[in-house]
Amino acid sequence: MNTNNILIIGAGRSSSVLISYMLNHAKELHASVTVADADLELAQQKINKHAAGKALQLDITNATALAKAIKNSTIVVSMLPAHLHTSVAINCLQLKKNLITASYISPEMKALNDDVKKAGLLFINECGLDPGIDHMSAMKIIDHLHAQKATITSFKSYCGGLVAPQCNDNPWGYKFSWNPRNVILAGQATAKYLLNGKVKYINYTNLFAEAEQLNIKKLGNFDVYANRDSLSYIVPYGLTKAQTVVRGTMREKNYCKAWNVLVQLGLTDDSFVIEEANKMRVVDFTQSFLRDITLANFIKKCGHNSTSQVSKMIAWLDLESTAKLKTTKGTPAQILQSLLEVKWKLNKTDLDRIVMHHAFEYTLKGKKYNLQSSLARIGTNQIHTAMAETVGLPLAIATKLCLQGKFGKTTGVHMPTIPVLYNPILAELNEVFGMEFTETVSEIV
Amino acid sequence: MNTNNILIIGAGRSSSVLISYMLNHAKELHASVTVADADLELAQQKINKHAAGKALQLDITNATALAKAIKNSTIVVSMLPAHLHTSVAINCLQLKKNLITASYISPEMKALNDDVKKAGLLFINECGLDPGIDHMSAMKIIDHLHAQKATITSFKSYCGGLVAPQCNDNPWGYKFSWNPRNVILAGQATAKYLLNGKVKYINYTNLFAEAEQLNIKKLGNFDVYANRDSLSYIVPYGLTKAQTVVRGTMREKNYCKAWNVLVQLGLTDDSFVIEEANKMRVVDFTQSFLRDITLANFIKKCGHNSTSQVSKMIAWLDLESTAKLKTTKGTPAQILQSLLEVKWKLNKTDLDRIVMHHAFEYTLKGKKYNLQSSLARIGTNQIHTAMAETVGLPLAIATKLCLQGKFGKTTGVHMPTIPVLYNPILAELNEVFGMEFTETVSEIV
Numbered sequence: 001m002n003t004n005n006i007l008i009i010g011a012g013r014s015s016s017v018l019i020s021y022m023l024n025h026a027k028e029l030h031a032s033v034t035v036a037d038a039d040l041e042l043a044q045q046k047i048n049k050h051a052a053g054k055a056l057q058l059d060i061t062n063a064t065a066l067a068k069a070i071k072n073s074t075i076v077v078s079m080l081p082a083h084l085h086t087s088v089a090i091n092c093l094q095l096k097k098n099l100i101t102a103s104y105i106s107p108e109m110k111a112l113n114d115d116v117k118k119a120g121l122l123f124i125n126e127c128g129l130d131p132g133i134d135h136m137s138a139m140k141i142i143d144h145l146h147a148q149k150a151t152i153t154s155f156k157s158y159c160g161g162l163v164a165p166q167c168n169d170n171p172w173g174y175k176f177s178w179n180p181r182n183v184i185l186a187g188q189a190t191a192k193y194l195l196n197g198k199v200k201y202i203n204y205t206n207l208f209a210e211a212e213q214l215n216i217k218k219l220g221n222f223d224v225y226a227n228r229d230s231l232s233y234i235v236p237y238g239l240t241k242a243q244t245v246v247r248g249t250m251r252e253k254n255y256c257k258a259w260n261v262l263v264q265l266g267l268t269d270d271s272f273v274i275e276e277a278n279k280m281r282v283v284d285f286t287q288s289f290l291r292d293i294t295l296a297n298f299i300k301k302c303g304h305n306s307t308s309q310v311s312k313m314i315a316w317l318d319l320e321s322t323a324k325l326k327t328t329k330g331t332p333a334q335i336l337q338s339l340l341e342v343k344w345k346l347n348k349t350d351l352d353r354i355v356m357h358h359a360f361e362y363t364l365k366g367k368k369y370n371l372q373s374s375l376a377r378i379g380t381n382q383i384h385t386a387m388a389e390t391v392g393l394p395l396a397i398a399t400k401l402c403l404q405g406k407f408g409k410t411t412g413v414h415m416p417t418i419p420v421l422y423n424p425i426l427a428e429l430n431e432v433f434g435m436e437f438t439e440t441v442s443e444i445v
Numbered sequence: 446m447n448t449n450n451i452l453i454i455g456a457g458r459s460s461s462v463l464i465s466y467m468l469n470h471a472k473e474l475h476a477s478v479t480v481a482d483a484d485l486e487l488a489q490q491k492i493n494k495h496a497a498g499k500a501l502q503l504d505i506t507n508a509t510a511l512a513k514a515i516k517n518s519t520i521v522v523s524m525l526p527a528h529l530h531t532s533v534a535i536n537c538l539q540l541k542k543n544l545i546t547a548s549y550i551s552p553e554m555k556a557l558n559d560d561v562k563k564a565g566l567l568f569i570n571e572c573g574l575d576p577g578i579d580h581m582s583a584m585k586i587i588d589h590l591h592a593q594k595a596t597i598t599s600f601k602s603y604c605g606g607l608v609a610p611q612c613n614d615n616p617w618g619y620k621f622s623w624n625p626r627n628v629i630l631a632g633q634a635t636a637k638y639l640l641n642g643k644v645k646y647i648n649y650t651n652l653f654a655e656a657e658q659l660n661i662k663k664l665g666n667f668d669v670y671a672n673r674d675s676l677s678y679i680v681p682y683g684l685t686k687a688q689t690v691v692r693g694t695m696r697e698k699n700y701c702k703a704w705n706v707l708v709q710l711g712l713t714d715d716s717f718v719i720e721e722a723n724k725m726r727v728v729d730f731t732q733s734f735l736r737d738i739t740l741a742n743f744i745k746k747c748g749h750n751s752t753s754q755v756s757k758m759i760a761w762l763d764l765e766s767t768a769k770l771k772t773t774k775g776t777p778a779q780i781l782q783s784l785l786e787v788k789w790k791l792n793k794t795d796l797d798r799i800v801m802h803h804a805f806e807y808t809l810k811g812k813k814y815n816l817q818s819s820l821a822r823i824g825t826n827q828i829h830t831a832m833a834e835t836v837g838l839p840l841a842i843a844t845k846l847c848l849q850g851k852f853g854k855t856t857g858v859h860m861p862t863i864p865v866l867y868n869p870i871l872a873e874l875n876e877v878f879g880m881e882f883t884e885t886v887s888e889i890v
């Protein structure tokens with residue numbers, strides 16, 4: 001008889017690997033797996049008639065239905081967008097269920113910490129890829145260095161969802177392996193980080209223009225740009241002695257320069273709606289952002305001549321096409337997304353790749369060192385993408401270990417930045433799924 | 446005995462001229478004037494013991510108190526920020542009172558139109574300077590041209606709150622004569638307008654860089670930039686045949702280029718809060734936006750060499766001062782505002798100036814014409830600024846005329862774009878207060 005019931009809320013693209021894993025481990029966990037989604041068919045499809053699986057049609061705005069689903073579960077994994085987690089979390093607290101998510105901890109989630117502790121519960125957040133594996137792999141190194149009495153002076157960490165090199169057949173080196181909207185809107189929140197002892201606030205206008213180059217041995221040349229608020233991780237990561245702390249995003253070389261042209265043009269603007277967009281041609285859309293200059297001259301004004309790689313990248317997007325827009329109405333960002341979803345489609349035979357890279361500088365016994373740690377993973381196919389695996393597996397493993405009581409007496413609202421959480425999760429990712437970081441250490445002389 | 450009671454909600458800087466006018470006309474209108482504000486002392490101060498005046502302490506979030514104040518009135522003038530008008534408007538509708546405001550018509554206000562009409566009421570909005578006098582003066586010309594069967598092909602309208610030329614003693618040619626926060630955040634909503642038959646969306650990154658030059662005879666050289674959504678005025682203004690429709694803001698020459706440096710730097714960012722800002726020096730604040738470049742080099746990167754006027758303007762702001770910031774915590778925009786409030790203070794002996802300019806192109810009987818219409822007004826003193834007068838007087842006159850029944854059977858939610866409203870208001874502004882537009886017409890050959 002099943003004593004456990006794992007409730008997974010959200011059956012979207014990001015849940016596939018998670019659901020497979022939980023179904024595969026159902027027997028071992030004496031568990032049934034309930035997949036709840038507004039779209040019952042989607043939930044059924046993901047379960048694929050597995051004996052341990054159960055599909056549930058759930059409208060999460062229906063408070064009674066949500067409470068009932070959570071009440072009937074042993075543990076809850078929420079794959080909802082971050083702002084929808086709050087009602088799930090409050091139900092989990094009231095009904096005494098542990099909760100696992102891949103989302104950034106919101107102020108509302110953070111505020112539950114004391115109550116979650118008092119209830120003897122564990123809410124693990126930021127437990128996917130980025131945030132998730134980045135926290136775990138970085139903290140393992142940080143804790144190890146601190147145990148050796150090293151002083152970490154610089155920490156830079158980047159992650160990118162990219163296309164596998166053998167499937168990289170467009171000048172951007174990019175295809176969508178994840179939520180396209182997040183890619184379009186990336187960087188709109190001012191980036192905050194620490195550089196050489198100084199706090200830096202880099203706004204959207206300068207962010208992509210100031211992207212840095214990163215060469216990773218055997219993996220290639222990348223663009224990297226700071227993302228969100230790196231300052232907020234200084235204390236949780238124990239990096240209070242570091243002069244530089246940056247977390248960011250990785251793209252193929254030249255991506256940021258070219259993307260910056262679209263940003264400067266205003267195509268990523270999400271602040272207003274263009275009505276009757278489908279009456280416009282693509283070229284009309286593009287020209288509506290150009291006051292009295294051609295696109296070619298605008299690109300030149302951004303510092304790229306007509307034979308440059310950036311000009312080729314922009315040209316490849318066909319932004320001066322005379323085809324009609326297909327979006328009925330939408331923000332510029334939504335219209336740009338619809339255009340890029342065609343151009344940057346991950347085709348059936350395409351594989352994706354995720355790359356993660358940490359770079360540390362530290363002093364130990366009077367000497368200065370550089371430590372680099374990298375993970376690259378290529379997807380299996382279009383469903384089991386590297387992105388779906390690296391997001392889904394840490395969540396799935398955390399859920400299993402939590403059910404098995406492997407996190408001991410840990411309670412409260414957490415990220416996986418503590419050894420009791422990251423050690424067993426990283427161990428299974430490495431041993432069972434072959435997710436191994438390549439580490440090099442060299443003395444800085 | 447007073448049969449009327451005029452309720453003015455909000456006793457701030459913008460209400461001074463309005464309150465004076467209403468008190469001066471109280472006897473003629475058989476009216477008392479109630480000035481309601483959260484700050485009772487401020488309301489008392491504005492009334493200055495006038496026999497017809499009454500100060501009322503009013504917390505507008507107190508629904509009972511707000512309803513009572515409105516119930517006791519004959520007509521309501523709301524000087525609250527736009528988003529607070531809604532509760533006032535709903536009370537006015539329920540209690541059958543006419544309402545006058547200087548704010549842009551919000552979607553919520555617009556939605557009341559049918560009910561306001563059914564109740565036989567008149568809600569006049571956008572009845573200050575800009576929006577306000579701009580609507581009235583432009584519509585008077587538009588209606589006149591249309592009556593002559595002219596076709597208007599181009600309409601550009603600009604307004605600026607500036608400093609009087611004789612008091613212009615800083616390289617920016619600017620001092621705050623109005624809400625500083627609005628000046629700091631100006632242009633952050635994407636500008637939307639019609640140019641040569643094409644819709645243009647110019648985002649914040651490009652807006653100030655693309656400011657145009659405007660020379661107005663006898664008044665000087667100005668920078669002008671498009672502001673907010675000009676497209677939404679095409680139908681209300683009856684400009685459906687025009688190829689160009691732009692409404693915008695006017696500043697002294699070079700202002701926009703220099704302001705653009707601050708925008709590009711990120712100093713006008715209002716999206717995040719810097720905690721413990723008062724531990725920073727001004728120079729630290731500035732450098733936090735510069736990744737690896739000096740301010741001088743950043744200005745150069747923006748296209749201005751070290752001896753340029755723009756460099757002088759930025760230098761005059763002392764953004765590399767070693768003085769501590771006085772703001773405890775705040776967004777970059779709030780901190781910049783606190784710095785500029787010192788630099789751009791309208792001193793006791795300073796006078797302000799408002800300038801408004803309309804430029805039309807139209808065809809009439811096969812010929813093409815250019816019509817320019819300008820208003821310039823210099824303030825009387827620091828309280829009776831040109832800004833306070835040009836915002837307060839149209840509101841005050843509209844309130845008086847409404848009480849006197851001079852708007853006939855006009856009902857509904859309006860801007861003063863119809864003759865029954867703009868004709869008598871403009872007439873008094875001109876005849877009593879000497880606000881006269883200078884008009885020139887020339888044939889385009």
